[in-house]
Amino acid sequence: MRPLTEEETRVMFEKIAKYIGENLQLLVDRPDGTYCFRLHNDRVYYVSEKIMKLAANISGNKLVSLGTCFGKFTKTHKFRLHVTALDYLAPYAKYKVWIKPGAEQSFLYGNHVLKSGLGRITENTSQYQGVVVYSMADIPLGFGVAAKSTQDCRKVDPMAIVVFHQADVGEYVRHEETLT
C-alpha cells in the first residue's frame, strides 16, 4: 500500500472530475475526517486515515481491500473507474440521466441506453460528458458517457444510443471476480 504519485493522482482526478467536476474537492476535504487515496495492487482505495493506520499493520500480500475501491490503473497507466465508486459519484454528480423502468434491466445487463429508455436528462449536458445513471426512483444504477448532448437527444430517433454504458450495479453479480 502506498500513496499515489503525482502523475497517478492527476490521471485519476481527471477521470473523476469528468463525472463530478469541482465537487472532487469535497471528496478530499471532508468535515468528518481526512480521507486519502492509497494504491495497492494497482487499485486505488479511498479510505479514511484512521482505517488506513490499521491497514498499515497488515502485510501487503495479505491485504485484500480497504475502505472503498475507486478503480484500477491499467497496465498502460490509464485509470479505469469501477462501479464501486458509484456511492461517491452519485451524490456529487453534475450531470444525471434517468432511465425508464423498462430499460433498467437492459442497462443492468451492460447494454447502452437507447433513446427509448431515456426518462430524463440534465439540461445542457454536452456530448461525451460523464453522466451518472439513475432509475426513476432515484436509485443510482451506474455511470456512463453521454453519447449525445441534451439538444441532440431530443432530435434523435428512439433506437439511437444516448448513453454509453461504462459501469452498472449489475456488475456486482455479473463480474464479482473482477472487483478484486
Added chain:
Amino acid sequence: MGRKLDPTKKEKRGPGRKARKQKGAETELARFLPAVSDENSKRLSSRARKRAAKRRLGSAEVPKTNKSPEAKPLPGKLPKGIFAGAVQTAGKKGPQSLFNAAQGKKRPAPSSDEEEEEEDSEEDDVVNQGDLWGSEDDADMVDDYGADSNSEDEEEGEELLPIERAARKQKVREAAAGVQWSEEETEDEEEEVTPESGPSKEEEADGGLQINVDEEPFVLPPAGEMEQDILAPDLQRVHKRIQDIVGILRDFGAQREEGRSRSEYLNRLKKDLATYYSYGDFLLGKLMDLFPLSELVEFLEANEVPRPVTLRTNTLKTRRRDLAQALINRGVNLDPLGKWSKTGLVVYDSSVPIGATPEYLAGHYMLQGASSMLPVMALAPQEHERILDMCCAPGGKTSYMAQLMKNTGVILANDANAERLKSVVGNLHRLGVTNTVISHYDGRQFPKVVGGFDRVLLDAPCSGTGVISKDPAVKTNKDEKDILRCAHLQKELLLSAIDSVNATSKTGGYLVYCTCSIMVEENEWVVDYALKKRNVRLVPTGLDFGQEGFTRFRERRFHPSLRSARRFYPHTHNMDGFFIAKFKKFSNSIPQSETGNSETATPKNVDLPQVIPKSENSSQPAKKAKGAAKTKQQLQKQQRPKKASFQKPNGTSKGADSELSTVPSVRKTQASSRCQDSSQPAGKAEGIRESKVTGKLKQRSPKLQSSKKVAFLKQNAPPKGTDTETLSVLSPSKTQATLKPKDHHHPLGRAKGVEKQQLPEQPFKKAAFQKQNDTPKGPQPPTVSPISSSRPPPAKRKKSQSRGNGQLLLS
C-alpha cells in the same frame, strides 16, 4: 331448488350391480379392518358362524345398533369366529358395531396397518344397516380385499357390506392358518410374530386410550432380519416402523415386547431413521444423544425442508419500511421477521428473483439467514470501536456490524479462504460499507498481526450440522474425526480471538463465538475450554429466545455459566441451527496453564484465607510444579525488568497494567511474577508494596467480584505484608498457587517494585479467572503462586526450593 340435486352424485341403492360399486378406497378398505384375530379365531363353517353370531348377539351387553333386525342377517353372514374374541373383549357392542360401514363415516387414514382387534370401546356409531343387509346375500360373491384395518371404533354399529363380510371371512381363514394379514406382515418380518401379537393386541385393546396407531404391538424383528431392509427398503414400512418404535419407547414399560431390550429397539430405530432420512450412522448416533426421541424426528423432518428466505435491510441506504414497499411493488410477498429484529424481512414468495432486483444491486438489502443476524445483535458493536471479524465470508455479519456502527470506527474483516473473500469485497462495496479493511490471514495468526480490538466476532468454521437443510451432504460425510478436527481448530481460533480482545477497552472487551453447528463438541466444549484457558467469563447474550446451552452432556460437565449461551434449532425456531456464546474478557494477561499441577490444586483451594500458613501446607503437591515454576521464575525474574515496560498493541495503557498486558511469552513471566509477588513478603518494602498492591487491587476491585474484595480485606488483617494481600486476593477462588508462593517468598524477601505491581495483578486475575472457571479441578490457575521466587536471585530461590513444604506452586 333443483340445483341441490346433482344427479351425478346420486348414490345408488338397492341390490343391483350399480349399488355394489365400490365407494372409494377409504370406505371400502375400512370394512376390512383386521379381523379380530383373537386366540379363539378358528375356521368355522357358515352355519357355525351364524350360530356364533347369534350367541354373540345374545350375550352382547349393549346392543348399540338401533335395529334389532340387524341380528338376524348378521348371524348368517358374520364370520363369527373372527369377532368372537373381539366382541367379548370389547364387550360392548354387537358384532355389527365392530364393522366399519361405509355409510358416510370417514375413517381415519390407515395409519396403522395392523389393527386387528377392534378397540372401539368408545364410539357408538349409528349404523344404517338397510343397504348392507340387503346386499348381504351377495357377500360371498364379493372379492376379498387385503385388509387395511383402521380403528375399529368406526366399525361399531356400521353395516356390513358384502365385501366386508367376505374380507372378514378371509381374515378368519388366514388367522386360523396363523398367517397374518399381508399388511401386518410388512411390519414384522417374521411370521412368528403372529401368535405373539395376539395377546399383546388384546392388551392394547383394553388400554383406556384408543391408540389408532398401535393396533398391534410392534414386534422387533430379530437381528437377522434387520438386514432385509438394506437390500430393498420400503420407505413406507420404515416410516411406519419408526413411528411405532417411537410410540413404544415413549411408554416402554407398558408396550414393550417381552424379552426385547430397550437397546434393541433403539438400534432398530437408529437404523430405520438412517435409512429413511439418509443419514450416516455416526451423525445419527450423535443426534440421538442430543435430542429426545420426539424432538429427534421433528429435527430430522425439519432438515428436509429449507428454511424461509430472509433478508436484512441495509440501514445505511434505506429503511425497512421503504424497502418493503419497493419490494412489494416488484411482486415480492414478505413480512417483518419478528419482534426481535428491526431490520429483518422474511420472504414467502416472489415473482422476481430476490437476489437480482435493482434494490438488491443498489445495496438496499442483503440475503441473510435469520440465525446469522443473532451473533451480531449479541455482540452489539458500538460506534467508533475497533472490531475484528475473524471468519467473515461472505460478509453478512460484517456488513451488519458496519451498519450498526453507522460506518464509524474500523472493522477488520478477515477470512482464510481467498475465494470467498471476493464475495466479501463485493458485498461490502455493494452495501456501501466504508469502514472496513479486508485481510486474508489464517485466524490463528491474530493477535500477532494486530490486536487490541474492542470487540471480536468469531463465526468459526464448523461441521455444519445445523444447516443440513442447506447442504444435505453433511448427513453422510461427517464422522468422528471431522468433528474433532473442527473442534480443535475452533479452540485455536477462539484462543486467538480472546487474545485479540483488549480487556481494558472502555466500551468493549467482548467476544462472541458462534457456530452453525449443534454438536456439543464444537460448542459447549470449546467454550468451556476457553473458560479454563483464558481470563474470560461468559455473559448473557442479550437474546431472549433460544434454548440455553448445556451445562452437562453425557459424561462431560461444563461450567454453569454456559447456561447463558444460546442454542437454536431448525425445528423449534425455524431458523438454521446455531450456537452463540458471548464472552467478556476481564484481564489481558494470559493465565499460565499448569500442566502437572491441575490435579494437585484441589487441596489448595481450601486454604485461601490464610495465605502464609497454608502455603506451606498446600505446597506439597505442588512441589513438582514449583520446581518447574521456579526455574521459569528465575528466568522470568531476570527478564521481568525488561518486560516491565512491555506494552502490547492491545492498548493496555495503564501504568502497572501495561506490564501485565498479555504477551505470549508473558505466561511464564506472569506465573513467576505472581509467585514472586506473593513471595515478596518479608521485610522488603512491605509498606510500599502494600500501598501499591492495595492501590492496584483497588483499581481492580470494580472488575473483580465483590467476594474477592472481601477476601482481600480479610487477608489484610493478617500481619503479613503485601504478600498476604495479594495472595488473599487470589484466595477466594483458588489459592493454591498463591498460597504456596507466599511461603516461598518469605525467605526471599526481595521485592522489586515493578514486579510487585505486576504480581498483584496477576494473582488477582488468576483468582478471578479461577473463580469463574469454577471447575472442580484443583490448581488450574495459570501461575498460581504469586509467590514465585523469580524475584530473588537464584541463590535465594534455591533456598526456597529446599524449603520443602513451602515450595512455590509454580506451574
